[in-house]
Amino acid sequence: MVISGKSQDIQVHLENGVQIIKFCRSKKKNAINSEMYIALTNILKNSAEDNKVKFTVFTGEGDFFSSGNDFSVDAVSTGTPEERFELFKNFIVSLIEYPKVLIAVVNGPAIGVACTMLPLCDVVYCSETAYFLTPFSKLGLCAEGCSSYTFSKILGKSKASEMLYFCHKLTAKEALHYGFVSEILTSTQLKDDIWKRIQNFAKLPQSGMRVTKRIIQNGEKEFLLNLAKLETEGLNEVKDTEETMNAILSQFQSKL
Template identity: 40%
Template sequence: MASLALRCSASWRLVTSRLLRVSSVPSGKLHTSAMKGATVQQFETAKNKLSTLQNDPGNRVKLQIYALFKQATQGPCTTSSPGMLDFVNRAKWDAWKALGSISQEEARQQYCDLIGSLVGAEPPSTDAVAAQPAGSTTMYKTLLVTTEDNITTIKMNRPAKKNAITTEMYNEIIAALEQAATDDSVLTVFTGAGDFYCSGNDLNNFVLGDGGVEEKARQGAELLRKYVRAYIGFPKPLVAVVNGPAVGISVTLLGLFDLVYASERATFHTPFSQLGQSPEGCSSYTFPSLMGPAKASEMLLFNKKVTAAQACELRLVTEVFPESSFQTEVWTRLKAYAKLPPNSLALSRQLIRSVEKQRLYDVNDLEVECLRGRWVSDECAAAIMSFFQAKAKL
């Protein structure tokens, strides 16, 4: 994990708001006009239309929009290349530089054509407002938190982004766990909205802002430390309902849960070395304890992705259910568990975990410090840049 905040430029709103989110390019084609170039007024109109987009157009398209905007307003790129660690500005600079010497008039026209294509592909807007979930006492931006049938459910709610965890979501999950620890529920359940359980860190978390690499690494390390500690010290039974693919920290934390129920279509992937990083979520301790050192190394060192059935064999998952009956079977079982005496469950859980609680805190500290060093390393920077470039070619 790297909880490094993205500082966006207000001048182009949506474009920079998620510049490094990895997504596909829209299927609609960009039609170039026979006109010599769009007028300044048409260009201004296109800029205003950009802010009305409801859907994220994807990494490559946003870079293209940015580059055309810069070319239209300033001409060809003549600035020096940003450093490798400045991921966002380097990607933006590369896109602008690639436009070469096309004129400002032509860039304005291409910008207008592209924005028009994106706006035309948008579905009709609706005025419907999502209702507050039944039983919820606090509204969150990235989560749906409900309490019903003695169960507090924390649902990661960024389905369009495969529930990738942003810095905001980290803080909201910590707050939701604090809330669940003191409410009247018996069990606390984690799950994901949509087809994914969680795709791990939103890679915007790696983007530099003000303060430099060292300061962002320090901030990220402290947030990660606090986040994992919230799970280690949680007083009630924790259950993961893994409804789809799980990646990164959403997988490594599973060793801190009491039950992990998975759909048969779920997969589990911890690609740390691929990104020049190291294990987190106490997985450097829990994974070898659960599955043995060799199998843990396959996942944590060599990026092996495992199926739900394989994860169950490795003891990372408690039980696997058919996709067709997954939700019905799991929630029927959880509702029955939630009728058990709450104090007995909580105290028993705390006894089971008490033997290793301090060790988990210590492991968390070691992992965080290791990651902090990784985030400021040239190796990590190169690995992440390589990942972005590979995704941009898809």
């Protein structure tokens, strides 16, 4: 099925209990706009209560997983910055609160929120062409998506700081080395093998997985929810500074 009336740039398919959410905006490198954030949040909330959905998989169409937030003129003219940040936070909260297993099949570069959302998934696979980038400092923005905590937890403080402060581009090989991803997939594996494997995962009893996830999240969920709130407050704090406005303006001009 394709979600209609919500966002034509997101497709959702349910096959044998596996819900696949695909970013389908390849002409914009699958950049995520406000409409897509609303749709993603609704999809996750609804499928959390849907017994037909065993677990959920994120992937992208074309060469990119996603280039992150849409900073085009049309996108930023929709609502106030505070409203857009709130929609973004709602999506992050829906990831944190999702009770079923979340898998990401990263078919290409993951930038910004497309990168920071990955540690909130349970298992991440990536293609050979993938890289992971958080260009917050270039935009005068602060860390988001709980990356101020999850990156250090996975990568260690030094490498996390390199990404969050200095916009280090993490390669697929580095991501595997640090445990940011579980496996690097070849083009053949990305096309067929991984999806067959995921379908086999769906044949496993699900109740034990959900209890395991609940136990793993115990004590951390509330911390992450509070962190998402603090990071959103931080984004609202820096958005009106001259540095940030100039940096985002420069980003617009580079796309013209």
